[in-house]
Amino acid sequence: MDMDPSVNVLGEPLETCSDRPLTGFFRNGSCDTCNEDAGSHTVCAVMTAEFLAFSKYVGNDLSTPRPELGFAGLEPGDHWCICAARFLQAHDEGCSPEVDLSATHMRALEIVPLSVLQERAMTAD
DSSP: OOOOOOBBBBSOOOOOOOOTBBBBSSSSOOOOOTTTTOOOEEEEEEOOOHHHHHHHTTOOSSSOOOOGBOOOOOTTTTTEEEEHHHHHHHHTTTTOOOGGGGSGGGGGGTTTTHHHHTTTBBBOO
C-alpha cells in the first residue's frame, strides 16, 4: 500500500493525531491514508460522549474495549482518526466532535468542506 503524501487540510505537513491511543489507518498515530482506505480515516477528532454514543448508534462502537483486537476503547478527550463521511454525518446530525486541523489529512476535503472542518476546529484551552 502506497501512502498518500502526509499533508493536512491547511496544506502543511500532517501532524500526529494520537499515539495514545494509537490511531490511524496505518496505526502510525497519524490520519495518513491511501487508496485502500475505503473509509477515508482522515479526520483527527476529539472524542466526546455525545459523538461516541452517536457512532455506536449508527453501528460503529468505538467505546467498547475489544482486547482481542488490541483495542482498549475510546473515551471522551481521546483523539482518533475517524472516517470523513462519519464526521460529516455527525455534523449534519448536530453532534460532530471538534477536529485538529493540523492533524486532519487533506483527503478529508474530498468529503467534508473545509468550512465545516474550520467550524469544528479545536479551540485552545
